[in-house]
Amino acid sequence: MSGEKTRRGARGVAVDLGVFAVGVFVYLFIAGERLNAGMPSPPWLFDVDMASGLLALPLLWLRRRWPVQAAVPLVLASTYSETIAFPLLVMLYAVVVRRPLRTAAWVYAASLAAAGVYIVVRPDEMPLAVSIGFGLSLHAAVAGWGLFSRYRRQLEARAAQAEQDERERARQRARDELARELHDMLGHRLSLLSLHAGGMEYRPDAPPEELARAAGVVREQSTLAMRDLREIIAILRAPIGELPQPRIADLHALVEEARPAMRIELAADVDGDVPERSGRTAYRIVQEALTNARKHAEDAPVEVTVEGRAADGLSVTVVNGPGRDGGPAPASSSGHGLIGLEERAALAGGRLEYGATAAGGWRVHAWLPWTA
Structure with a gap:
């Protein structure tokens, strides 16, 4: 500068x-x-x-x-x-x-x-008319040149301001994306920690094997949460595109990671390589739905269904049964929650729907284009 x-x-x-x-x-x-x-x-x-x-x-x-x-x-x-x-x-x-x-x-x-x-x-x-005409022409030429320069400078200033505004919007989008990544990556693991730590607190009389298994899950998820946090902190100054991004193939690992604390059934029928953006969005939808199910429908069975092919797009459905109080999970567990996932799906060119089921549980369904 x-x-x-x-x-x-x-x-x-x-x-x-x-x-x-x-x-x-x-x-x-x-x-x-x-x-x-x-x-x-x-x-x-x-x-x-x-x-x-x-x-x-x-x-x-x-x-x-x-x-x-x-x-x-x-x-x-x-x-x-x-x-x-x-x-x-x-x-x-x-x-x-x-x-x-x-x-x-x-x-x-x-x-x-x-x-x-x-x-x-x-x-x-010179004749009087010629003198007057020459003076008027000279003044008009200078005024015209001045107006041209004035408006050119104004256009340049507006263009510079528009560029500055666009940079600010890009930075805001980057901050929003980072906030979503932080929420999605850490919220899933912290909910597992809370679930197992709560079980150890309210079931001190549980068999030693069960307490040891819960303590192991707490230790493992704490280690993974710290790893994720270090990864994000290490790349805070890097472009958002360089953040570690999940893929559709990582869904099996996500389900297995949550399975010790939940009853989950995963059915995946995907024909072909899922586009990166749609796969990442599908992963985040399942991750958020499992997090909400753990928070609001503890011990309820969860069914995760993923279907997709180039001609039909990618379909993701997560259905959980009713919680202990017999009611469905709320529409959003936090400020980012399912509302944030709606924005994710829309940005990917798809749509997301959620609501209570007839059995008293909760259903999250998303459709994503294959070309996203």
Whole structure:
């Protein structure tokens, strides 16, 4: 950023030097032409004109910061001076580019009025109509150029702002994706930890073998949760696409991991290689549905069905029986839950439905396109 500012500053100094050099050249050229054409009447007006043009040249350096303040004395001097023509036109251009259009209109009106006074004070050899037409054309050309530059800068500023907004939206999408990944990866394991730890707490009289098995599951899931957390922390600064992403083939491992605490039946009939995005979304749907079932329908049987082929798309269904209180699991176990899965399915081009079953359980069903 500092290098960009340095380049912009060096370019601005070069432009300022160039404008000042052109101003000096035009000043000397007009002075020379006037000496060849003859002195104005009265003769002392030439000396005043030369002094005014010389004093006008330093004002060129003020055109960026104070264009209106610098334009006012130039407009007044243009009632009698021809050597301030170039500084005046440059300042008029700066006013159009850098100040509100209403302010620019007032400055231009004053400049045109001053040009009318100049024609009276210093009549030219050219016909009056030609002088008026030339002055109007010159003002119109400078105003048109200024308006073009003004709107081009505005378009560039809007484009830069739109690019900045898009970068902010991309960062927000990345944060949302990371939040979903954290929820999906850790929520599943932490729910297993909570389930088995709760069993050990409320069943202290359970057989030693059962307590040892529950303690083993707690230890294993704690280790896996710490591993997942380390993986995510290690790549927080990496693109979201580099996060470890599950596939449809990982469903068997997911079910086996949850099976010690749940009664799960998995039926998978998939013909062909499932597209990466649809497979990842299907995995997360099953993972979230199992997590909800553990929380709200403990000990209830769960059926996971996955079917798919290129012609029909990918279908995922998770059905659990009623919980201990006889009611279904709520629609969402957390802020991300099934509502977040609806968003996942929609982003993948599919749809997700969920609701209570006639038997008092809960059903989650998703359809995902094969081309996602």
